[in-house]
Amino acid sequence: PEPLKVLGKRKGLNVGNAIGGRWFRDPAYKALMARECNMLVAENEGKWQALEPRPGEYQFEAADAMYAWARQQGMLVRGHNLIWQDAKWLPKWVNEYDFGAQPAQAAEALLRKHIVTVCDHFGGIIHSYDVVNEAVDPASGALRANVFTQHLGAVEQIDLAFRVAREHAPGAQLVYNDYMRADEGSTKHREGVLKLLHALKSRGTPVHALGLQSHIGSWDEVSSGSQHQRVWRQFLDEVTGMGLDLLVTEFDVNDRKLPADVTARDAGVAALAKDYLDVTFSYPQCRDFLMWGMADHASWLQEWKEAPRTDGLPMRPTPFDDHLRAKPLRD
Ligand code: XIL
Numbered sequence: 001p002e003p004l005k006v007l008g009k010r011k012g013l014n015v016g017n018a019i020g021g022r023w024f025r026d027p028a029y030k031a032l033m034a035r036e037c038n039m040l041v042a043e044n045e046g047k048w049q050a051l052e053p054r055p056g057e058y059q060f061e062a063a064d065a066m067y068a069w070a071r072q073q074g075m076l077v078r079g080h081n082l083i084w085q086d087a088k089w090l091p092k093w094v095n096e097y098d099f100g101a102q103p104a105q106a107a108e109a110l111l112r113k114h115i116v117t118v119c120d121h122f123g124g125i126i127h128s129y130d131v132v133n134e135a136v137d138p139a140s141g142a143l144r145a146n147v148f149t150q151h152l153g154a155v156e157q158i159d160l161a162f163r164v165a166r167e168h169a170p171g172a173q174l175v176y177n178d179y180m181r182a183d184e185g186s187t188k189h190r191e192g193v194l195k196l197l198h199a200l201k202s203r204g205t206p207v208h209a210l211g212l213q214s215h216i217g218s219w220d221e222v223s224s225g226s227q228h229q230r231v232w233r234q235f236l237d238e239v240t241g242m243g244l245d246l247l248v249t250e251f252d253v254n255d256r257k258l259p260a261d262v263t264a265r266d267a268g269v270a271a272l273a274k275d276y277l278d279v280t281f282s283y284p285q286c287r288d289f290l291m292w293g294m295a296d297h298a299s300w301l302q303e304w305k306e307a308p309r310t311d312g313l314p315m316r317p318t319p320f321d322d323h324l325r326a327k328p329l330r331d
Contacts, residue, residue, distance in 0.1 A: 005038040016290035018043040040070035041078040049091045081130035087146040107151035119168035128173035131165045141192030159205045166206040177211030181220040182232035209245035217254035245285045250292035252317040270328040295320040
């Protein structure tokens, strides 16, 4: 079969994958990725926690090695992410940082220093950055609080992050990335994201695109004629109406609600994916498709224990199986 990147090229799409350190040391997995993809994102190695585990101690080696390999293979590189608004995923030392007597200045200085250091280090090799990740609380639709929003204001801080990124990564596409879905349970989340994007647009923030994480599942299926599909189109219409581009940044299919039988399960996963990708790629503004792991054993969902399968079986969320054989989702 033709590699995904060749199929993608025909449709004007880039095809990418998030690779984690463990799989970066696995020659077979890397070979699969090199064959199928023309874009790479580091699964964890580009996050603040990984780049600066202790204040001032930068560790760029892991990300540098991945990006250098990607470039040797002729791949584009995405940076993920400059600021993760969910305090749980900021470095502990950032959450505990002493902002002193002039906390707003100190918070701005810390935020700037991080973005400037990272963007300057990687320079022009980053094609696209997730500047801000997951700023909206899915339950309420409000902006999440963290040490930066506390001292700078939430919209102000997000705006600042984009402006600093713009100055120090002038050639890169700047993306706001989040995991809103098409279903009823995600209504507040979608509304919150739209509100944020409108606020940024009206301030003239240099934001170019919305990253659709696209960790999909049976609960947000968007089959034709469904209410979910209408809702998803409405959402994407409004985003593209603001002049923003779209990217699928972290695609996988959670099969928690699908039957144990592998044949039925893989068919279900492929059907969910087809409906979702058909709708989403019907927007010419959407030209990037990135998987969050491309073989089942390499998927973060195997270790994400918040909502495992009730039968305890490993999930089958990606286009290739544990032996790197193509599954129905691939075709
Ligand atoms: C996940 C990684 O896959 C895990 O290895 C890590 O433990 C936690 O983060 N949304 C994102 C990604 O933006 O950064 C997350 O990646 C998955 C959800």
